[in-house]
Structures are given as C-alpha cells and as structure tokens.
Amino acid sequence: MTTLLQNVFNGLAIGSVYALVALGFCLVHKASGAVNFAHGSLLLLGGYLVAVLHEPLGFPLAVLAALAGTAAAALLEALVLRRVRDSSPAVPTILTIGVDILLLTELARRIGDQVLTTGDPWGAEVVSFAGITAAQARVYSLLVAVLLVGGFLLIFRFSRWGLSMRASSLDPEAAALMGVRVDRMQLIAWALAGAMAVVAAVFLAAFPSAGIERTTGQIALAAFPAAVLGGLGSVGGTLLGSLVVGMAEAMATGYQQQLSGFGSGLSDLAPYLVMVLVLIARPQGLLGSKESSRV
Template identity: 55%
Template sequence: MTSLLDDLLNGLALGAVYALVALGFVVIFKASGVINFAQGSLLLFGGYLTAVLHDDLGFAGALAVAVLATALLAGALDRLLLQRGEPDPRMAHVQTIVTIGVDIVLLTDLSRRIGGDLLSLGDPWGDSVVTLGSVTVADSRLAAIAVSAVAIAAVFALFRFTPWGLSLRAAAEDTEAAALMGVRLSRVRMLAWCLAGALAALAAVFLAAFPAPGLERTTGQIALKAFPAAILGGMASPPGALAGSLLIGLTEALVAGHQSDLHVLGEGFGDVAPYAVMVLVLLVRPTGLFGAKGAARV
C-alpha cells in the first residue's frame, strides 16, 4: 500500500508538470492551429538560463529571467518566422513543419553548450524529503504540485476572465468571424506563444529537480511526453490537457513502480507507456477525452 501511495504522489507531481507543457501545446493550437514541436527545446532553453544565472541572481531571480526570456523567444519565433502578413489558418500545417526545424536548431545549440554536464538549477528544495504518515515524498514533488496548481489556475483564469482569453476562444471557434469582429489575430497568437514559452520554462525546474540528477541535454525530450497528454485531451481543450497530463503522469509512475512485474513487456516499456495509453484511448475516442466530435482543425 505504501508503494502504491508513493507511485500515486509521484504520478500526480509528474502529471502536474506535464500539464504545464501540455497547456502550451493547447494554447498555441487554439490560437493558430499550429502544433509546436519546438516546445521541448523552449523548455530546455528556460532550464539552461535558470542553471547559468542562479549563482548570480539567486534561484527566484534566475527563474524570473528565464521565464521572461523564454516567453520573449517563443513570441519572437512566432512573429518573425511563422507569421507572414495576416495569419492564415491554411498555412498551419506548413508552420508546424517549421517548428520541427526550429526545434532541431535550438536543441543542437543547447546540446553543444550543455555537453555531457548535469546542470543544477539551484532550486531551494534540493534532495530533502518529507514523511507523510507511511509515505516519504521529495519536497520537489510537493512543490511541483503546488506551483503547477497555481500556474494552471492562473492560465484558466486568463482563458475565462481576460479580453485576450475571450479573443483566443473566439479565434479558435471561427477565425474569420473573429477577425471581422475586430480581434487582432496576430497579437492573440503571439501572446499564446509567449504564454506557452513561459509555462515551458517553469516546467523545466521540476523536470530537472530531485530525484532527477539535474538538467541535461535530453531534458527537453522528456517534455514531449506531454504531447500525448494534449492529444488525449482533444488538443484544443485546456481541461482535456490537464486530465490527459494527470493520466500520463500516473501511468508513467505506476509502470516505473511495477517494472519488475511488467518485464514481459520489455525493460523500456515505461518510456513508451504514455504513447501506448494515447493509442488505446484514441481507439475508443478518436477526438480525445474532451475533443469535439465535429472538430476539423488539424
């Protein structure tokens, strides 16, 4: 029972962090119809900045700079590389392919800078743990749940209560009608990219924190486990991204905790478990858990 509770807490923490990245996928898709495959490299960029700046600025200062810089980089990528004149939803598939090239360029440069090192982000939790009854959990896991919950609540508040959120929902529903009603589509999608970049930089802190050994050049690839979470939720549904992320996080933690019982599926099954869950769910619900049956944007 103790082992199960450990796995559930770890899965909840992982799911909360994956939700930050998955929301980035969703908000960009809602704003522009683009699937941003550069999300993992943006996460690595934010984590790298936090790692190299925390000695001079402290953890909080370095994280603030990293979140802002990653948001600006994401917005600049959209504005300078993807947007040409007025946004055209028909070009979304081409822009999606462009994000793959952007990801390769960013990952190549960041991998060169990081090399084989393991970088510490200077987080205040370190390797400390806390005992809750019979369960021992890392402080970083509890921090991941708390911080992610606050960030996710703030994102949902932006969607629901701000003019930008209203514009985003209008653009996702009918791009042409939103433009005719005065919605500045280019600004809406650029801000969506900025938000996705900021969330990715925040997620980097917890993906590199204990029990992980630190930030390494493959950390950005771990973030791509949030992609099946976004697909599971319906791709254009923020609540779906949250539900899908929790499902993926719990699946990964439970598979890792019972790897010895699942050896018949192979030693690396934990790495593909999120994608296996995605395929199984999509076989039953092709539009995802929260996807609209009539959705046509791809």
C-alpha cells in the same frame, strides 16, 4: 497498500510536471492551430538560462530573466510562422520541427556532457506522510500545476482576453471582424507558452532529477501524448491527460517486476500506449470537442 499509495503519488507528481509542459502545447494550439514541436527546445533553453544565471543573479532573478528569454524566443518563432500561416496547415508545424533542431543543436553544444543545477530553493528536501516519501519539489510541482491550469481555466472562461482567445481559435476571420486583434492574441499565447517552459524546466531539474542535461528537452515528447490525450486545445484536458499519462508511467515503473512479461522499458512506452488506446475510443481526446460542419 503503501506501495500502491507511493505509486499513485509518483504518478500525480510526474503528471503535474507533464501538465506544465503540455500547457505550452495547449496555449499555442488554441491560439494559432499549430503544434509547436519546438516547445522541448524552449524548455531546455529556459532551464539552461536559469542554470547559468542563478549564481550571479540569484534564483528568483534568474527565473525572471529566463521567463523573458524564452518568451522572446517564442515571439520570434511566432513571427516567423506568421509568414506561412496562409499556406497548408502542416507548414507551420513542420517549421517548428526545424526550429527545434536548430535550437537543440546549439544548446546541446553549449551544455555538452555537463549536468547543470538551477539553484532551486527545495534542494534534496523530502516530506513524509501516510507512509509516502516524496521530494519537496514534486509536491510543489503538483500544487503549481493545479494553480496554473485552474488559473488559465478561469481566464479563458471569465476574462475578456479568454473570450477573445476562444473566438480567435474557433474562427480567426470572424473574430477579427468583431474587433479581436488576432495577431496580438497569438503573440501573447506564444509568449505565455515560452514562459511556461521555464516553469516546467525548473521542476524537471529539481530533485530527484540530477539537473539540466542536453537531453532534458526530450521530456516534451512524453508530455505531447498528455496534451493530445486530454484534447489538444483543452486546458482542463491538459491537466487530466497529464495525470493519466503520469499515472500510467508510474504504475509501469512501480510494477515493472510483475509486468516483466511485457519486456523492459514499459514505462517509456506507457504514455504512447495510453494515448493510442484512448484515441481509438475517443478521437477528440478526453475533454476535446467534436468538430461539426454544416452542409
């Protein structure tokens, strides 16, 4: 029973980190309809900025500077993509792949073989309860993910900005005719997604992880199935999909010996396997809505 509880908590902790990453995918897609495959490089950029700035500035100021840096980078990306938004829907997504390659290549060159620490305040502290041992950073990541996702749900539901965002995501032209500044809404969403990448990077680099490496941005590849699984563009689905994917990965890791008949590395495959199985039964995702058209 203790092993099961430990694996369940590990799944929730991993899923919370995935939720922080997947929320960036969700915001961009909700605002502009694009899938930002450069989000992983923004995550790595945010972690790199915190790592190089925490010694001269201190951790809080380094995080603020990284938030500004990644938000600015996301804004530049959005401005570039704005030039091709009237073309095929696939063009902006393909461009984000090009941006991702360029940014990842430069960051990998700068980081090299180093493992950079972010100077986070949690260190290697652990907490124990009900026979479960957990890194303090993982507990905080779970709390932060729930608060952020809950906050965005409330904003989208009850604020004027959230209403404008929902209107522009459903029909940008109609929203513009009703006075919604669609371009500004999209820029804000991209900036928020860039800022979310920093939050995710801080927790990704925290104990039990070693720190920021040049491959850290690849975590976005596992978070993307979580976003799709929940329903790309659904904030609540982002959290649910991330927890499902995190739980699947943790169970595959915790019971690797019992599942050895399926081969090694099952935990790496688990996010994509769960995504495929769910999407076969529910193509719009767990909380996504079906598209309908009048004829």
